[in-house]
Amino acid sequence: MNFENILVEQNNSLATITINRPKKLNALNKNTIAELHEAFKALESDENVKVILLTGSGEKAFVAGADISEFAHFSEEEGGRLAAKGQELLFDYVENLSTPVIALVNGFALGGGLELAMSCHFRIASDNARMGLPETSLGVIPGYGGTQRLPLLIGKGKAMELIMTAGMIGAEEAKSYGLVNYVVSQEELLPLGEKLAGKIMKNSSVAISKAIKAINACFTDGENGYQTEINAFGECFGTEDFKEGTTAFLEKRKPDFPNK
Structure with missing residues (x-):
């Protein structure tokens, strides 16, 4: 650029x-x-x-x-x-x-x-x-x-x-x-x-993007930050990063996030 x-x-x-x-x-x-x-x-x-x-x-x-x-x-x-x-x-x-x-x-x-x-x-x-x-x-x-x-x-x-x-x-x-x-x-x-x-x-970029959205909701008029957090939390369960993160934790290894 x-x-x-x-x-x-x-x-x-x-x-x-x-x-x-x-x-x-x-x-x-x-x-x-x-x-x-x-x-x-x-x-x-x-x-x-x-x-x-x-x-x-x-x-x-x-x-x-x-x-x-x-x-x-x-x-x-x-x-x-x-x-x-x-x-x-x-x-x-x-x-x-x-x-x-x-x-x-x-x-x-x-x-x-x-x-x-x-x-x-x-x-x-x-x-x-x-x-x-x-x-x-x-x-x-x-x-x-x-x-x-x-x-x-x-x-x-x-x-x-x-x-x-x-x-x-x-x-x-x-x-x-x-x-x-x-x-x-x-x-x-x-x-x-x-x-x-x-x-x-080192962390999941997908989870971080959802955290940014949830945190910003706390400061946005007319938006229920708690509900935004609940929705984003639930959405994380459908990501490949969640599967890799939890699997790595249970297998006692560092995660290799696909960031998807």
């Missing part, structure tokens, strides 16, 4: 997407969002890909925000369409992928950058990472899911404070709120992502 603003690498079952606009601190523009959508779509359809890592190029930024120059003169209608299209193409799309996506937050994750990291299934950060939603300092609010995902991850009160003050928090503070799972040095960030991906890839 050849793109202008992102790099995609695949090493066996692990894929890595790197947002590659270092001169713009990897800021998101329309083209980058479209390229990310195409990359995630292609990797999701590739049965060999079991985990996707998402990061930014360089050591300064994961994604420093959206490219403000693209929408500074938008009308109300254009602004609404921008948010709707972005959520559909990328942020909601990533959250609902059946392939696990881990964000490697290397530096600034601000505005749309933090919103993108939050749409991933979980996050790890380098110790120089700085995170925040500064949109109110520009006279606007987060439009790519930030007002929804941040309270779910860190609680309403702290989310209100961060959004209203347009403030930033460091990696350790983000970890204390549950926004990121681990904080390591820049040098350790990719190895830790690969290590966690390796642990995930």
Whole structure:
């Protein structure tokens, strides 16, 4: 896959997407969002890909925000369409992928950058990472899911404070709120992502995709998460992975999942 603003690498079952606009601190523009959508779509359809890592190029930024120059003169209608299209193409799309996506937050994750990291299934950060939603300092609010995902991850009160003050928090503070799972040095960030991906890839990709769906249902209005879990649990019994997993357990050996 050849793109202008992102790099995609695949090493066996692990894929890595790197947002590659270092001169713009990897800021998101329309083209980058479209390229990310195409990359995630292609990797999701590739049965060999079991985990996707998402990061930014360089050591300064994961994604420093959206490219403000693209929408500074938008009308109300254009602004609404921008948010709707972005959520559909990328942020909601990533959250609902059946392939696990881990964000490697290397530096600034601000505005749309933090919103993108939050749409991933979980996050790890380098110790120089700085995170925040500064949109109110520009006279606007987060439009790519930030007002929804941040309270779910860190609680309403702290989310209100961060959004209203347009403030930033460091990696350790983000970890204390549950926004990121681990904080390591820049040098350790990719190895830790690969290590966690390796642990995930040992398990049934079919079961993991159903777990993602069930967990997301807990946070979806109008959906009964418990019922979603019950349905997904039952569906697992009809998979080849379930047969292999239970057989391997009873035979006291490691499973070799066909991922079907």
